[in-house]
Amino acid sequence: MDDSGPLGDIVISCRIRLARNIAGFQFFSHADAEQQAEVLGFVRDKVMASELKNDLWYIDMSEISALEREMLTERHVISKQLAQSQGARAVALSHDESLAMMINEEDHLRLQVLASGLQLRENYDRINRVDTMLEDSLKFAFSPDYGYLTACPTNVGTGIRVSVMLHLPALKLLGQIDKVFRAAKDMHLAIRGLYGEGTEPAGDLYQLSNQITLGKTEEQIIDEFIRRTVEPVVEYERLARKKLLKDRFTVLSDKIYRAVGLLSHAWMISSEEAMHLLSFVRLGINLELIKNIHLRDINDIFLLTQPAHLQALSGKSLDAGGRDEARAQFIRDRLSGN
Amino acid sequence: MRCQLCDKHASVHLTEIINGEKIERHLCDECAEKEGITIKSNVPLSELLSSLATAQQEARAVGDLHCPQCDISWSQFRKSGLLGCPHDYEAFGKPMLSLIKRAQEGAVKHIGRIPHNTSNEIKDQIRLLRLRQDLQHAVEHEEYETAANIRDEISKLTSN
DSSP: OSSTTTTTTTEEEEEEEEEEEEETTGGGGOOOOHHHHHHHHHHHHHHTTTTTGEEEEEEEEEGGGHHHHHHHTTTSSOOHHHHHHSOOEEEEEEETTEEEEEEESSEEEEEEEEEEEHHHHHHHHHHHHHHHHTTTOOOOOTTTEEOOOSSSSTTTTTTTTEEEEEEEEHHHHHOOHHHHHHHHTTTTTTEEEETTOOOOBTEEEEEEEEEOOSSSOOHHHHHHIIIIIIHHHHHHHHHHHHHHHHHHHHHHHHHHHHHHHHHHHHHOHHHHHHHHHHHHHHHHHTTSSSSSSSSHHHHHHHHHTTTHHHHHHHHHOHHHHHHHHHHHHHHHHHTTTT | BBOOTTBBBBBBEEEEEEETTTEEEEEEEHHHTTTSSSSSOOOHHHHHHHHHHHHHHHHHHHHHHHHHHTOOOOHHHHHHHHOTTTHEEEEHHHHHHHHHHTTTTTOOOOOSSSOSOOOHHHHOOOOHHHHHHHHHEEEEHHHHHHHHHHHHHHHHHHOO
């Protein structure tokens, strides 16, 4: 993602996804290979005949390598599950990667719209249009009682998952992150790491999302999520940043400039250490303590130094040690302006 | 000590404070049970076992529930967490309803988006649910004008 959107100093990105299944077919995990392939072909034909067709890449998971699938995961356009599971599956992806339609993930169709900053309402308008358009040619499994029927009852109803990726380094430094988590759990929200379900938080980035999908309209779910969760957490993080600037300026500056120093001069660096340090640099840029590095560079480094991207850039497969070396070199070059 | 009601040996001694006044009662087993103070505690083992067996039978019956469309059973679903086909929601009836209730903060009805190719009757039903929820919200927030408008809409929908 190039530019930071609204509240972009804290909300890195936001995402809405809708889960849909095609009426008259078994759910993906229970269908045999033949039926899975039938669903894939059926949905592919409809999606690629829609008015969006000229803006879509259709990528069949069986036609690309494991490394390429991992790259798509690192770019957040497909889930780990789609990348790693078995069976006929694909993604139709808009050229700017902001719209992705996963076919045969847990549900037959998972639509997602991704944007930088906090643009959930805009995301919903867009995904709603896509959903409406697809309904012209696809009949989704729907019940008057339970709404859109999904493979797992935790998604039933609206099938909506609303999430934001938040950068919360100041709350972490002040030891208040657990408080945020407890509050989020009380509000029936899920907190996950960088790549969604089952992943650990890294680089002070946390993904928050709704859990309840039934008994509320999509607009209510989004509004409540923004008002009760995103805005308060953003406010806490802002206060924490102010507090750090006021009360612990030297400690804060030390962490930020050390991070720049390490990243600019290291010859070997693990993905974990890089993310940890990049978090401080991002904070330094947002607090205007660092002026000669741009957010765009940090975002690029963040994406391009992950294992699959790094290997694709190097043009060869690298072991962990080789990756640490290539990562350090890439970061040094980028930060020195090469 | 003798039972205050029938003069048998008192085995239940109760001290109650009612309206600040201390009242002591001494009763025999039978009278205490009649008064609803104690309940018979030693259920015969045979009774206990048969009720246990029924509970197990019920659990087994739920586990054996099958969807006629995809042939998945309730216990298979509980093991994997994933359903076999859309019809399971209906086939698993009550246990499904209570599971959804637990997972969805008590909600059991969809009031969100409706596919545009859905019949008008179903659309109206869902709109009604949504309006009733809005009405409740308006009343709770003392937005009486909004509430009145919602009531009008509801009566329009229900009179058709």
